[in-house]
Amino acid sequence: QSRYYPPGDSVLPPGFELKRSKVKYFLLKFLLISPTNHRTLHYLRGTKHINKQKAEHLASGHWYIAHPFSKFRTCWEIIMAVTFFAAFMVYPYNFGFGEGMEMIHFDHRLGSRRLILDIIRALFGIFLLDIFANFITGIYVNNTKTFIMEPKIIAKRYLMGFFWIDLFSSIPINDILLYGIAQDISPEVVVLAQSVTLLKILRLKTFLRYLRQIIQMLQVEDAMIEEVLIAFVLLIIFIQWMGIAQYVVARALGYDHFKCYCFSGAVLRTYIIVVIMDLFIKYTRAQYDYLAMLDHLQSFMSHKKLPPALQANILMKFEYSYQKRYFREDRVLSTLPAILRMEIKDFICRPLIEGINFLICLPEDSKYDIIVQLKREIFLPKYVIIRAGARGDYMYIIRNGTAKVISRIGKEIRKLCDGDFFGEIALVAEDSKRTATIIAEDICEVYRLDRRDFEVNVLSNPTAFELVKNVVAERLRETMIEEEKHLMEE
Known part of the structure; x- marks a missing residue:
């Protein structure tokens, strides 16, 4: 039964329509790029680029090629991650404890070996399917940020890459030996044939890539946890291979087991130490x-x-x-788009201006302009931030720290702490002179607002101007009262 799928459908990009069977529509849902794939969100920015990639995929005529960021590829990579791990555990066991033809010609008493052979057959089948899947899956080229969806190019790159390793390590050696070769074949030949499956370890990097993608899909945000999980999986694989290796070496060369245990234990300890040191250095680099x-x-x-x-x-x-x-803060911030840099500064500075009555009353565009123009400064203990009698061209807002206000006659008037502001009097007064000295008592992190920005955004606003005049008048009155008290005491 045919069905009409109009342009703008959630699966199809704008401008494309599909009047085919439901089967093709269902396949396209799994073969086209998926907007929910975590790699899509990382490499492609926005719906426009995703729809463009869908359009290019369909226009190429190779709709049957699975996009590397498709739902199909995501599901298949999860299956292959489990399959690779099982192979890394079972293949060395088959090689080390197969005992030549004894592993092949099992009887009813060898139930565990029958299970191993059944697992190996299943793994061979999945790996053969993986070879086919690799021929029909597009390739993302990280260097050029492009996708290869041409079947001939995909096949050529795969044939020049891991194809032969995948093929030889996926041949069902046990069944071939059991059904296709004479029964008197030597155990050495059987072991040699079984060793071909160990080539699958060359795909360890691919397995780790799949494993990282699964962890990212699970939205594990802590990079430390991700590295620990991967190191733990590698440790399990390493222990399995080292355990098999010590037995194989002992059997082949006549070493006693105690020496092999000592050797493999030393190697294992070395590996664990190296992994721990790598994690420690990586996360203490700063x-x-x-x-x-x-x-x-x-x-x-x-x-x-x-x-x-x-x-x-x-x-x-x-x-x-x-x-x-x-x-390097400047280098870190330079990697972010301007809108994110502004969001960071807004997060830091907005609470500062919202604690000041003549700034909070300003319209949003004026607040935004003030936040943009605020400059961060740090003053050490006992440093003079402003000095009485000097010309003032800035006001300051304290983000962290404590400072004390000293009058012109040397009297401490008050203390300033987080969220307090000072220096606004000189920006309002006609002579632009500082009326007090401000000294940092501990490390003070302050944000500075220049005269020009103060005049443009505050003094030009009638409401804000009245409020700042009231603040200035109140502070001048308080300073005068403290100075008079000090003179009377003397």
Whole structure:
């Protein structure tokens, strides 16, 4: 029965229509690129690019070629990940404990060996299907960010790659030996023939790629957990192969088992140590970079013979900025699009301006402009941020830290902490002079707003202007009262 599938269907790209059987429509759902595939979301940005890829796939005429980011390929890679793991566990067992023709000519007492042979037959069948699947699956070229969907090119690349390894390691050796060869074949020939299946270990990298994709599909966001899971799977495979190897070596060369146990145990310990060290180095790289940069900084200060107090301040600033994890903030941010960089700054700075009455009343576009123009600065303890009597061209908002306000006569008026602001008086006063000195008591992280941006966004807004005038008047009155109290006490 035919059915008409109009343009704009969720499966078909815009401009394409399908008037065929339900079977083809069902197949296309699994063969075309899937918008929900995690690799699609990573490599293709937006519905436009996905529909373009679908259109190119259908226009090529090779609709039967499975897209590498299709639902079919996702399901098949999950199946193959399980199959590869089973092969890595069973194939060495078959090779090491097959005992030549004894493994082939089992009797009713060898139930476990019968099970192994049945599993091997199933694995051979799946691997032969995988060879066929590789011939009808497109290829994503990471270097050029393109897809290869031409059957001839796909076949050529596969034939020049893993095809022969896949073919020879997928030949059902046990059944061939059992049904197609004379019964008096030597055990050595059987073992040699069975060793061909061990070529499948060359596909370990492919297995790990499938395993990573499964972990990503499960939305495991912690990279450390991902690496630990992969290391654990590799450890299981390694133990299996080393266990078989120690038996095979002992049988072939006459080593006693104790020596083999010692050797394989030493290799296993070495592997575990290497894996742990690799994970440790990978996830403490930022700390290592921090220590290396700290060493360079100390060498520089020593070479320049800077005074101890200045060295202490430099080290304090360095430690506060990087928190024992060195990174290039500018380089990290440069990898992000402008809209994400702005979202990060908005997340940091919006709570600051929303705590100030003459800024929160501004329209959204003015708030946005202020957030964009805010500049981050860090002041160390005892540093003078602004000095009384100096010209003021900035106001500051404290994000972290504590500072004290000192009047012109040296009297401490108040303390400022997270969310407080200062310096606005000079931006409103006619003489633009600072009326107090602000000194950092501990490390202060502040955001600076320039005079020009203050005038454009605050002073030009009548409501904000009235509010800031009230704040200035209240602070001047408070300063005057404190100074008068101090003079009376003297």
